[in-house]
Amino acid sequence: MKEKLYFLLKSSKLYQEFTYLTENDCLRRFLAFKVILNCMSFEDLVKNRQFSSIRSIRNVFLAHKQEGDFFNAFNATNLISSSLIDQLISFMEDYTDLNESVFSELNDHGLRNKIFELTKKILEKFEEDYFTGFRLSNNFLCAQNEQISEISSGPISSIFYRYNSSKHLSFLSNYFISNLVSYPEMIFVLRNAKIDYVLHAVNMFECIFKDTHNNYSIDGLHDVLLAKNIGDISALASLQQDSGLLDTYKQLRNVRNKLAGHMDKNSSLEHLLALTDQLDFDNVFCFVNRLDKAVFDTANTHIAIRVHYMPNQPKALSINDSNVIEVSGFQNEPYFS
Incomplete structure (x- = not known):
């Protein structure tokens, strides 16, 4: 038990330090999200849920009882702040006696x-x-100046709130x-990055196909x-016929x-x-690429799907038109207040 508590606290403290290495509040919240996930696992191990209300942050962005409203996600992201992370780490520290010798x-x-430096x-x-x-970015884990987001409600947008957020975080892990x-x-940092990638890869799959093992999971795309009889779902249906891809999903889900x-x-x-060290990450990367190609192909079959899907490929959606001088809209509170 002690080793598990140490691992969760160590990675949380490390990611907290990483938030000081960037001036970008979106990246800070991406990194802080890791601490939230760790603390939820930590609470369950010590059987003391001190931050039950914070679990809604995890639930909004993963396959847990996702709401179909942009503002649920937007309001949840404003809870992710340096002061919250300080509280979570202090809580974990109270249950451990982590010393310098075990955290090189x-x-x-x-x-x-x-x-x-790296x-x-x-x-x-x-x-x-x-x-x-200026960026078209349907990532609902953060909203900031010069980031243009689609805002709507309904089951399709609800799915893409989760899908695009996990996809973007998987890019960072990659x-x-x-x-x-x-x-x-x-190796300690690498393992954490791999764990993050697995988490978001599985969530992307479960944004496409409902996780029938989770009673709270919403319907997939x-x-x-x-x-609703919208679009052509043949690309998605073909994924369900691929035994190799399904085997990879089961392995990653485990x-x-x-x-x-x-x-x-x-x-x-x-x-x-x-379990993580034994994963063939070339295969894991291929798994994610297969999922996203199917979603991309499906989105292009109907405008009602395409408006919610934004590829977020590097540099592809940067708006450099000199006529665009300002973007007004929703913006999260500063991470460091």
């Missing part, structure tokens, strides 16, 4: 500096690719994974379009349930981390 990533100055470059590159200039694989001394969305109480941490 923050207390070994040489390793710390290497991690922070992370800062990753965050700067991600910001350059996704947040410079940036970490692609860079960290060359640094074996940063395939289910809604079928019921990791999500035991380590990413929750922390399994029965298995050792060593065993749980081995």
